Amino acid sequence: MDPRAILDHQFTVAAYVITWAIQLGYLAWLALKWRAQKSEASRNTRNSR
């Protein structure tokens, strides 16, 4: 077995994990920001009535 194949596999897994951690982390941050804005907007609407 070529030991470099294991290295390749490890590097590929690392690349997938890093890529999706960054992308999904950003998506989660956006969703949290969106939810916080919506709840703040509805709170302000209730207070202004």
Add this chain to the structure above:
Amino acid sequence: MVAFLFFAISLAGCIGYLAFRRNRPDWAQISDAWALAGAEVGVVFCTVVLITGPLWGRRAWGIWWTWDARLTTTLVLWLIYVSYLLLRRFAAGPQMQTLAAVLGIFGALDVPIVYMSNRWWRTQHPAPVFGGGPDSGIKDPAMLAAFGWNVLAWLAWGILILALRYHVERQHQKFAAQEAQDALNA
């Protein structure tokens, strides 16, 4: 490559903001939201490139990083857009959006330099796969299909998060405008 598209959207937004800020404030706000969304999504994609690229470099070249033309110009691009986002996050006052738009245009000037870097300067990076001369291009059709589907998939994902980021920013702008109106009315 996908990041370049988002930086181009940011550039269009920055130019739009500067063009409309005096006579069409509503259009200027829309342009500003596109500028911010494009820059932020571009930075996300550029971050992925700067982290996963060294993984490939370690395997192919035996080193994690070298100051070759493509890597250095990409890092400079990332730093400029990170400073754009920091300016937007921490600066205040009426001139912030204008300053950010100018910085965004300045950052976009680096995009063609990044693209051309391994054509202009033959350093560590390999010759370009596409548009690099008569011998360039992917020869294996299976690999070409894999590459094409990859680009399409990442483009679709990027457009999805770009649209979401734009929506969040527009909501923020409307909320801020409403707050300012309420303060005036009080």
